Amino acid sequence: MGIRILLVEDDEHICNTVKTFLSEAGYKVDACLDGSEALKNFYDNVYHLVILDIMLPGLSGHELLREFRKLNNTPVLMMTALSDDDNQIRAFDGEADDYVTKPFKIQLLLKRVEALLRRSGALAREIRFGKLTLLPEDFKAIYYSKEVPLTLKEFEILMLLVQNTGRTLSHETILSRVWGYDFDGDGSTVHTHIKNLRAKLPDNIIKTVRGVGYRLEEEAT
Structure with a gap:
């Protein structure tokens, strides 16, 4: 499963330069020149990292960061x-993970990107949560040393929950992140997949937050 990055930069020259270097490093990059386009892309796709300018037409970087954090x-x-x-303080208060100022050396930017991806687990061949191990490249889930047969959507939901451990994800968030922003469905779709996931996992590690959505606890039991 390739690493996908959303690049939001209104300076076309800088945007193209950064996109080229990231692409040559093996990443798939979606580039946007304004905030409104970036928000739509974020709703429509699953990204492993966002590189975000602050001064943008449409929505500013600070406004986008606030919207992103409502989702994941x-x-x-x-x-x-x-x-x-x-x-910088405002960005970190908004839960940005890193901050680099222009001008910068492209190699330093690439190292920062790599560090963030490694920290988030996106570069890992396996991601662990208690007795659960996810293998993103193979779309496999292992629980108590036994493979759990999951559909692609079930795996994507479980992966999303693991990546947001301890955070409650609403039905709408799961729908937009797994099926896409324009999916013509409702919360019952998510409920059905969660029910199927629970039936396949030995323990109920997926908790329901009544009236809100679902979450994984900090520690699986």
Whole structure:
């Protein structure tokens, strides 16, 4: 499963340069020149990392960061010419994961990208949660040393929950992240898949937050 990055930068030259280097490093990159397009892409696709400018037409980087955090914990690297303390503090208060100021050396940016992906588990061949092990490249789940037969959607839901451990994900969030923003369905679709997942897992590690959605506890039992 390839690493997919959302790049949001309104300077076309910088955007193309960064996209080229990231692509040559083996990443799949979706590039946007304005905030509104970036928000739509974020709803429509699953990304492992976002590289985000602050001064953008449409929605600003700070506004986008706030919207992104309503959905999930995808790592966000702020890449901006604004080097003042106030903007950096505001970004980190908004739960940005890193902050790099222009101009920068492209190799340093690539190292920061790699570090964030490694920290989030996106570069890992396996991701562990208690007795559960996910193998993203093979779309396999192992629980108590036994493979759990999952459909692709079931695996994607479980992966999404693991990546957001301890965070409650609403039915709408799961629908948009797994099926896409334009999917013509409702919360019953998610409920059915969660029910099937629970039937296949030996323990009920997926908790229902009544009236909100679902979450994995910090520690599986």
